[in-house]
Amino acid sequence: MKRISTLLIGAMLAFSNSAIAQTLTAAERSDLNLRPGATDISTQVYDLHMMMFWICVVIGVLVFSVMFYSMVMHRKSKGAKPANFHENVKVEVIWTVIPFIILIAMAWPAATTLIAMEDTSEAEVTILVTGSQWKWHYKYQDNPEVEFFSLLATQREQINNKFAKGENYLLEVDRPLVIPTGKKVRFLVTSDDVIHSWWVPDFAVKKDANPGFINKAWANVNEPGVYRGQCAELCGKDHGFMPIVVIAKEPAEFDAWIQEQETAAIRAKEEEQRLLSMNMSMEESMTLGKKVYDTACVACHQPNGGGLPPMFPALAGSKIAIEKQHIPTHIDYIINGKNTMPAFGKQLTMSEIAAVVTYERNAWGNNTGDLVQAKDVNAFINGQ
């Protein structure tokens, strides 16, 4: 039985791999195996993996077939009489030395690939990747105006089994990272809170995001396309819900895109200033506030504002969200965070912060009637 299952498994793997080799082009998904990926390095890593796999298969088959031969041929029920040997220096030296030689054969290509992977010099594009609970932030170091957060885009209703799940369930974000093809892109990886890990399988890049330290990785993507990954280091409650999506574009398209983003970023800043002098109506505030709440706050404080106490306190009926004198504290928590709550000052605009404060003070029976405006938030920031 054991033999059959081992053989079966071996055969399954062997079949699946040859099938993969025939049908998979780079970066296509496999349900069974690593994929060659989209960079030269990821292809080398894939080859290394397959080499290791086959060496292990061969070793396993050799060792187990000797054992199974013995199990069949040297049975007591077949009248086998035990031999007397229990030592043999020659054999023991051989099976100590041969594995050493195999190890050296494995170590050589592994070391070569590793040195190439860790050489992050002479990058043409540098992107600062910052993890925080539970989203990624990307900043283009060469175009400092362009920075944005990237959050899970899968609807909560899909996760809670109310809606049918989409094709890229849990692997889709609101704003993907965009990089150029054919250029060495360097990722500087860090974190704002706990340790995360930025992983894109098709680039063979997995780097831990350590708070207070910066790690380096790089990729040079050959083909334009959409590449998906996930956070790989347990980072708290929603660790399973912070995917990574990278779109690789031809350099010309990338340049156009980054120009566009730069312009948009500058315009957004002007718009922010303009909004400071304007007042939003209660209705507008509540609509925008709910939208912000549903992306930024809902995971911890829950759709009904009840939270998951005591780790994630309730907002419905909370002192801070009801009593008027606590409005600055309310704004403060959102901008700067509190205890395990992350800071949202960078992620949200002033009008969004104002709207979500208004929303939280008027939803779920908190009917305070308080209406907070962007200029109040601005005043708080300037007074800080």
Add this chain to the structure above:
Amino acid sequence: MSTETIHDTPASDDGHDAHHDHHIPKGLMRWVLTTNHKDIGTLYLWFAFIMFLVGGAMAMVIRAELFQPGLQIVDPHFFNQMTTVHGLIMVFGAVMPAFTGLANWLVPMMIGAPDMALPRMNNWSFWILPFAFLILLGSLFMDGGGPAFGWTFYAPLSTTYSGDSTALFVFSVHIMGASSIMGAINVVVTILNMRAPGMTYMKMPLFVWTWLITAFLLIAVMPVLAGAVTMVLTDKFFGTSFFDAAGGGDPVMFQHIFWFFGHPEVYIMILPAFGIISAIVPTFSRKKLFGYASMVYATASIALLSFIVWAHHMFTTGMPVAAEMFFMFATMIISVPTGVKVFNWVATMWRGSLSFEVPMMFAIAFIVLFTIGGLSGLMLAIVPVDFQYHDTYFVVAHFHYVLVTGAVFSIMAAVYYWLPKWTGKMFDITLAKWHFWCSLVSVNVLFFPMHFVGLAGMPRRIPDYALQFADFNKWISIGGFAFGLSQLIFLVLIIKACKKIGEPVSDQVWEGAEGLEWEIPSPAPYHTFETPPVIK
């Protein structure tokens, strides 16, 4: 085991035993006050089995949630508590106490000693364990839940960002550590001082050797774990910054300290297994163990190497290339002594006279499946590909192959092998075979597809997953439920054995079994070797 054991026990050939029996309290107090290595061994084994079922129940929660994509049964925060406490319980509550229980029962009987060297400490090291786990399990019912940062409790998730139950977690780990250290000291002192005349080091059974080396590993690294949890405690509650960059600390330093404990810990959970397999394979091959001396040297070199490979758990944390190379090569070298062991077992079977009783079935399953886990471990050592494997289900598959089909299967093999000696009766062989085949099939349905989903890109420790992983996860869960249920067969079998149901066995029990423990009566008398045997 019923208290009647004492009265059933034939006062052995040595008259002194009867004298001692007068002082043994009856009922519950017998177990609370006992200093007898056999009683304490039984306590450890029962405790380990109960913890195995508790930790297994948590695994069932995990597998039920992962049966389908989407969140169905538990919320992500509770899911994280389950993965965390499942890991802690299986490592510290099931595997380690089970090996300590086997050491208690067997080491004195194998070296011809009357008991463990430090019997009162032996009692204490067991009886603090239930409290450690009550504290840990109790933390699950606190406001905010129990520990949810993984059994590896990486800072700062376990410090700044954890719940208040962290204090209970730290306290409970401290108690477990104290228990392990005391147990280990006892094993070392017993083996160094209480061997029967003529029992030289190179005549000791391999189980004794592997446990001696394991005990030194425990004494070396459990204090490191205690240091790590203490720093977590002070970082969280007393304002220190060992692991907080904002205060001059380093979160990655936590991982270095943890894995400096953690990697030897891995071998703590597998070296005694090597000893067990090295006892069982020769018995049912009716042939002496091949390469006894090389087994001893291989065990010692694995133990020494285990101190210089810890950072292979941390390749993605961002290390200098030179460090990555060093830890890669050092890790690969471990496969040489491990390979030697597997080759020796196969050579022992070669041209033997094999029969396949239940302990042998588990031992053979161990050799095959542990080797699969060992080979995936070799793959994981290769840094460039480890970047792809790290923190995926490929790793989960790897360490469950070495810990479940490795350590746990070896413990089951040991229980089936020595149970008739302990009870004097043969266990229910039909049930045992059911247990074996159900476990063998289901454990592979459970863990083998994890390799596939891991390679295809499924991270570990997630409560929900992308749709491409759905089919395999369903199978994994079905395998999980089946493996869990299969252990209930084992429970029934053990209860029957403890009630002394079954055919009486001879002193040797198994044709081909050799060693001091097979020369004393079955069941083993309450006191053995009060007058040391002489080994020629």
